[in-house]
Amino acid sequence: MEGFCYYRPYSNPEFESLIEHINPPRVCIDNEACKDCTLIKVDSANKHGILLEVVQILTDLDLFISKSYICSDGGWFMDVFHVTDQFGKKITDEALIEYIQKAICAKRNSKEAQICPGREVRPRHVAMECTALEMTVTDQPGLLSEVSAVLTELGCNVSAAVAWTHNHRGACIIYVDDQEMGKPITDQKRLSYIQEQLQTVVEAHHKNGEKQTVRLTTPSTSQTHTERRLHQLMVADEDYATCSDCGGSVGGGEGTKYARIHGMSCGCTHVSIDTCKERGYSVVNIRCKDRPKLLFDTVCALTDMQYMVFHAAISSNSSIAVQEYYVRRKDGCTLDTENERRRVRQCLIAAVERRGTQGLRVEITAKDRIGLLSDVTRVFREYGLSVTRAEIGTSGEKATGTFYVTDISGRKISKEMVEAIEQKIDGSVVVHDKTPNKKYNSNTSEMEDRPSLLSLGSFLWSRLERISGNFGPVWS
Incomplete structure (x- = not known):
């Protein structure tokens, strides 16, 4: 045939x-x-x-x-x-x-x-009202953290973000708006300047000849579903090769x-x-x-x-x-x-x-505030853990996050680490054991039988360290 x-x-x-x-x-x-x-x-x-x-x-x-x-x-x-x-x-x-x-x-x-x-409000998949930043890069620890910091310095508020890594490549979509006005950024001169600054940060993490793209787009009523767009970006980047x-x-x-x-x-x-x-x-x-x-x-x-x-x-x-x-x-x-x-x-x-999960799942709930994600991921780093996948969202004053963390030495998450995170965020932490229906509850210091929770929404970059600034409101 x-x-x-x-x-x-x-x-x-x-x-x-x-x-x-x-x-x-x-x-x-x-x-x-x-x-x-x-x-x-x-x-x-x-x-x-x-x-x-x-x-x-x-x-x-x-x-x-x-x-x-x-x-x-x-x-x-x-x-x-x-x-x-x-x-x-x-x-x-x-x-x-x-x-x-x-x-x-x-x-x-x-x-x-x-x-x-x-x-309930969940991280939104499509943010047509915001300016969208699309990037494809070589997967490297801390890069998204630097990009987020630059966006904050340039007066951009991150309202939603989703990113994947696969085969040492990464694709990321970040939705931003003007920090002061709370509106999409549409001025072409400002968009060009922001793109140039981000390009400089990305290029500093890449060797000559390594593939990478940075692109800012204005809001569009025909914007592609975020996760579908991530698949498209990674295919264009030939992560499947x-x-x-x-x-x-x-x-x-x-x-x-x-x-x-x-x-x-x-x-x-x-x-x-x-x-x-x-x-x-x-x-x-x-x-x-x-x-x-x-x-x-x-x-x-x-x-x-x-x-x-x-x-x-x-x-x-x-x-x-x-x-x-x-x-x-x-x-x-x-x-x-x-x-x-x-x-x-x-x-x-x-x-x-691309959506494969690695590591233990850590679920965090706290009052939303500036720098919350930075505090959480800093504790992970201090304990020698890397975040391979994460998702965050807010509903009113409440912030929730699900992190998948790994440790190359094979160590498990300790009770001391859970308590350290709780102290930093002034919230609650639940660590799920590798056994699907087991989890560690910090309130009782015991493993409990409970059903595993599935995905809540958008995903952040591998080995995410922090996002500077506010948890912006994220809608479903």
Whole structure:
């Protein structure tokens, strides 16, 4: 089936919009069909990217998708999601159910789709009202700390930030506004000056010839979802170039067979690509450790590589996720060459790995104040710990943060360290043990059985040390 192209008629975006208007999406949320999860059924006119739009809405609410069945042949999109909340329970909150229905059926960028009644404020994924700073750099400790300090010196308030690192590369998006006025920075001369100063800081951390980019953009109503944009930045930075499957070649023939057998006995990410000659599809299989937002990351990668998903089956069992996609390129062709298949495999492995978690999880709650994050990360540094991933947010006067920390010497977090952090922040600290349902509570000095909390929102850079200035208000 090499070079096979399936006929696909010309599609006019205005005509697709008209079809969607005539046949708007229908959403059914069923709590009766399954005893341990909620079924969300979506029927809609099909268009490129609609699967990603729906998955994005669900994952932004920290809902966990354990199974999904997707079909979009014949110009119609039909999907069934098996969903639970972050505690593994059915979705019973009427306000949340109403929001899901409105968000999927409404225009994705409308104000109606951005407001979620009855939900606590969380770090926001899209900050269209702010000036956005985008950077891709070599991953180095302390760089984001220096960048944040420069922004503060230049009168910029950091209202939200998200960053990932992978394969020694880093991508970061920071939303800023004017510190005094509290409004977006739109003056081109000032933007150019800020960009020049940041470029100087970044270049000081890079050798001649090392890739790095710094770009400031003004607010836009068509701004891309932050985490999707991070995937795009890292793909453009080619962080996937060295990704490989631990089973060796995974692209047809004996390599595929070996990888599948080997993949059953390890927790690494395995991707294989076959051809369904009867229907003219390329079949992409992914097997990896299950985690929150995994479906979003893989669908995001396929969508941005211009592949359309016609059928899919997604499931997770005993912490392992299995995903099978029947795809064609947007032009109707299957994956033609081994080079194309290799790139798809590498990009999918990278999409899975970028959000991978390392270290123990430390959850912190305190009264919001200037320099709070700096104090917390300084204690980590004094105790020889590195932050590999972190997320912060504020709600009113309350600040919350989740940090993943590691120690190259293998030492565990001590009670003394927990007490030191509490003293610095005048708040509470909870350290989760490597065992998923165990955690250390500083109030009782004991390990407790409690469910693990999943993601709250945006992520900060690897080995983050501090962010200078206020915790700006961050919205969901």
